[in-house]
Amino acid sequence: MTAQIDWLQSSVAEDLSYxxxxxxxxxxxxxxxxxxxxxxxxxxxxxxxSAAFVTYEEGSALTYHELVVTxxxxxxxxxxxxxxxxxxxxxxxxxxxxxxxxxIPKELCDFTLETSHxxxxxxxxxxxxxxxxxxxxxxxxxxxxxxxxxxxxxTIWQPGIDDTDGEDRTAPMRGSARSFPARSxxxxxxxxxxxxxDRARKLATFRQVAFRMSFG
Numbered sequence: 001m002t003a004q005i006d007w008l009q010s011s012v013a014e015d016l017s018y019x020x021x022x023x024x025x026x027x028x029x030x031x032x033x034x035x036x037x038x039x040x041x042x043x044x045x046x047x048x049x050s051a052a053f054v055t056y057e058e059g060s061a062l063t064y065h066e067l068v069v070t071x072x073x074x075x076x077x078x079x080x081x082x083x084x085x086x087x088x089x090x091x092x093x094x095x096x097x098x099x100x101x102x103x104i105p106k107e108l109c110d111f112t113l114e115t116s117h118x119x120x121x122x123x124x125x126x127x128x129x130x131x132x133x134x135x136x137x138x139x140x141x142x143x144x145x146x147x148x149x150x151x152x153x154x155t156i157w158q159p160g161i162d163d164t165d166g167e168d169r170t171a172p173m174r175g176s177a178r179s180f181p182a183r184s185x186x187x188x189x190x191x192x193x194x195x196x197x198d199r200a201r202k203l204a205t206f207r208q209v210a211f212r213m214s215f216g
Contacts, residue, residue: 018097
């Protein structure tokens with residue numbers, strides 16, 4: 001039986017509402033870890049980042065696609081946490097909820113997703129675009145359908161934005177997924193909004209299949 005979801009009216013957009021926290025989410029993630037050797041600006045200092053394409057599927061508080069970049073925070077007074085400087089979704093409700101509940105600076109874009117299977121091997125190709133401007137294309141290959149289920153947990157810390165009246169926000173997350181190493185090739189538009197990541201060095205790629213997560 002599906003749990004009852006409470007909905008909140010957006011304080012910014014009169015015609016939008018979104019689920020109250022926490023959001024119970026299920027889906028799959030394709031994640032690559034990068035190291036940025038030199039700072040770009042205040043939001044993008046040198047450090048370890050991840051860039052991930054995510055599909056939130058039926059059974060989630062909202063169903064949508066996402067391209068999200070997170071940075072591991074180290075010795076910045078926020079404990080073991082990550083922060084999200086860049087994120088795009090294709091759901092206005094997710095954008096409003098992410099910004100107003102947790103100061104996550106979600107913007108809208110369009111996605112394409114293609115997946116094929118050859119035996120245990122899965123090949124997945126994602127693209128994210130804003131209008132005619134490409135953000136990134138990524139191709140992943142993995143055998144994650146055979147991976148064991150592992151638990152994960154963490155905390156997101158976000159600096160304040162206008163939608164939260166400048167207040168910082170934190171959001172806990174915990175869940176489990178079948179996780180496995182994967183191979184990836186990223187084609188990031190150097191002139192696009194994620195162009196700064198094109199100079200980073202790729203470290204590793206992972207796939208999370210059939211994750212179940214509580215966020216917020």
